[in-house]
Amino acid sequence: xxxxxxxxxxxxxxxxxxxxxxxxxxxxxxxxxxxxxxxxxxxxxxxxxxxxxxxxxxxxxxxxxxxxxxxxxxxxxxxxxxxxxxxxxxxxxxxxxxxxxxxxxxxxxxxxxxxxxxxxxxxxxxxxxxxxxxxxxxxxxxxxxxxxxxxxxxxxxxxxxxxxxxxxxxxxxxxxxxxxxxxxxxxxxxxxxxxxxxxxxxxxxxxxxxxxxxxxxxxxxxxxxxxxxxxxxxxxxxxxxxxxxxxxxxxxxxxxxxxxxxxxxxxxxxxxxxxxxxxxxxxxxxxxxxxxxxxxxxxxxxxxxxxxxxxxxxxxxxxxxxxxxxxxxxxxxxxxxxxxxxxxxxxxxxxxxxxxxxxxxxx
Numbered sequence: 001x002x003x004x005x006x007x008x009x010x011x012x013x014x015x016x017x018x019x020x021x022x023x024x025x026x027x028x029x030x031x032x033x034x035x036x037x038x039x040x041x042x043x044x045x046x047x048x049x050x051x052x053x054x055x056x057x058x059x060x061x062x063x064x065x066x067x068x069x070x071x072x073x074x075x076x077x078x079x080x081x082x083x084x085x086x087x088x089x090x091x092x093x094x095x096x097x098x099x100x101x102x103x104x105x106x107x108x109x110x111x112x113x114x115x116x117x118x119x120x121x122x123x124x125x126x127x128x129x130x131x132x133x134x135x136x137x138x139x140x141x142x143x144x145x146x147x148x149x150x151x152x153x154x155x156x157x158x159x160x161x162x163x164x165x166x167x168x169x170x171x172x173x174x175x176x177x178x179x180x181x182x183x184x185x186x187x188x189x190x191x192x193x194x195x196x197x198x199x200x201x202x203x204x205x206x207x208x209x210x211x212x213x214x215x216x217x218x219x220x221x222x223x224x225x226x227x228x229x230x231x232x233x234x235x236x237x238x239x240x241x242x243x244x245x246x247x248x249x250x251x252x253x254x255x256x257x258x259x260x261x262x263x264x265x266x267x268x269x270x271x272x273x274x275x276x277x278x279x280x281x282x283x284x285x286x287x288x289x290x291x292x293x294x295x296x297x298x299x300x301x302x303x304x305x306x307x308x309x310x311x312x313x314x315x316x317x318x319x320x321x322x323x324x325x326x327x328x329x330x331x332x333x334x335x336x337x338x339x340x341x342x343x344x345x346x347x348x349x350x351x352x353x354x355x356x357x358x359x360x361x362x363x
Contacts, residue, residue, distance in 0.1 A: 006034060006057055009071070009101070009116075012182050013053075016100060022084075023094050024049050043102050050134070051077045051089050053097075059143070060356070068114050068145035073097060074124075075139070078132040090137045094121060101141060103221075105191070107179040111148070114289075117267055142265045144192050149177045156278055159247035160194045167238050172232070174219075189230050190222035195270060208319055208334040209279030213256065217270035228319025229262045232271050236260050245276060251331050252280035252351040252358075279331045300318075312344045326354045 013032050015018055024031040027044040029199045031037065040049055059069035082093040102118035109122060117249065121138045130250035149157040161176040162323035172185070174193040180242075180363045183189040197215040218235065222228035238257055239245075244252040257275040313338040318325065322333035325347060336357035346352065 004110065005106050005114060008108065009055065010034060010146060011080075012104075012350045013097070013100060016096070019093070019100075022089065022096065024052050029142075031308075036213055039192035045149065046262065049061050049083050051075060051093060051136075053093065057143075061264040068143045070118055070119075071101070071141040071143055073101075073141070075141040076126075076134055076137060078134050078211055080132045085272045087190050090135070094137055094139060097139060103223075105146070105174070105179065105185075107181055111156065111179075113174055115144045115146065115267055117144060123203055146174045149194060149196055151196065154248060154251055154274060154278060155248040155255075156216065156245070156251045156253055157194050157196055159245045159253060160216060160218075160274075161249070163242075164192055164194070164235070168231075168235065185221045185223060188224045190220060190228065192231075192235075193219040193270070194223070196217065197273075209251075209281055209314075209331040211277055211279050211335075213275060213277050214253070216274045216276065218272035218274065219266050219270040221266045228266065232260050232262060233251070233361050236272060246291045247278060249329075251279055251329055253328065279335060281331060309346060309348050313350075315343055315345065315350075318345065318347070318350045322354075326351055328354060332358065 001197050010032065014030050019032065020030045025046040026033075026038065031049075033052070033054040035054060035056050037052050038044065049313055055071060055073045057069060057071055064337060068069045074272055076094050077088065077090045081089045081326050083089065101116050103115065105113055105114045105115045108153075121140070123139045124138060126136075128134070128234050136178075149158060158176075160338075161173045162174055165173060165176075168190060171190055171192045172179070176192055176194075195217045197217050199214045201210070203213055218232075220228055220232045220235065222231060239255055239258055242255070244254050247253055253276040255274060255276050258273070315334065318337065319330045319334035322330045324326050324363055326333055333350070333354050336354045337345065339357060340353045342349070342353065
């Protein structure tokens with residue numbers, strides 16, 4: 001990842017017209033270097049040779065995803081560099097680099113996305129005894145990772161991204177949408193990142209599905225705080241109204257809890273927490289094929305039994321025919337019947353139970 005991100009940062013800064021007007025030139029390009037500037041005795045330097053800047057990337061693994069590493073930028077000036085208004089030249093360059101880098105998302109060739117966030121700036125004076133004396137600033141940026149959040153089917157994160165894009169098409173879903181190499185969120189085009197915070201099993205099981213409770217965090221990132229809070233509020237209200245998220249396999253994830261904290265760090269923590277319950281298909285035991293609904297009390301002339309509305313059938317038989325009878329999945333039908341405490345039911349009873357299960361408000 002280092003090489004791709006390094007090249008993006010170098011190209012972004014070197015291509016900026018304001019930076020080009022502030023820094024010295026080396027081989028006709030702004031004096032912005034990776035790790036170390038060439039020696040002053042090297043051919044290629046113009047006059048003056050200061051201000052100049054260099055940068056370095058230091059990456060590391062963090063299991064909690066709080067930071068992917070740091071980016072440091074050193075801005076070098078000398079006492080001969082003229083002031084810019086009331087400010088030293090290093091401070092003017094610092095302001096422009098903050099505008100360019102802080103809050104920017106970089107996506108490398110491996111599709112890994114990071115965001116650089118300014119942390120601090122420290123002044124320094126060169127220890128080398130040179131004339132004129134060199135001094136400057138060291139800027140430190142924290143690099144936050146936004147890795148792909150892809151799990152097994154059914155994938156709650158993919159479901160949340162699809163739901164977000166359907167209701168909020170102006171939002172860019174990080175690690176889901178095709179990300180530009182260099183991109184910065186705005187108030188009109190904010191970013192959202194859904195993160196899988198954890199999962200746990202439940203004691204709710206059916207013939208067709210095993211149910212889990214998942215915890216998810218939404219990172220909402222916009223240019224201004226008021227607009228960021230508006231987007232967070234809109235997302236929370238829409239989720240509360242819908243009550244469920246349809247996952248890629250068309251099964252529902254029922255929203256069991258949702259909360260927002262506007263004071264939370266949008267890059268590190270995420271401002272919205274969502275808890276959802278979703279089902280995973282159980283591994284069915286092998287048994288003899290039984291393509292038709294069976295009932296020992298039905299009229300023998302009714303070969304399929306499918307039109308016998310007064311006959312009772314096992315919940316597993318009804319669930320197996322859920323698509324044809326109720327227009328839903330076996331997992332949903334099985335969960336509805338189990339939730340109603342029904343081991344057997346007529347087709348009409350089952351249809352009413354499934355309809356109520358899908359339409360009721362999730363508490």
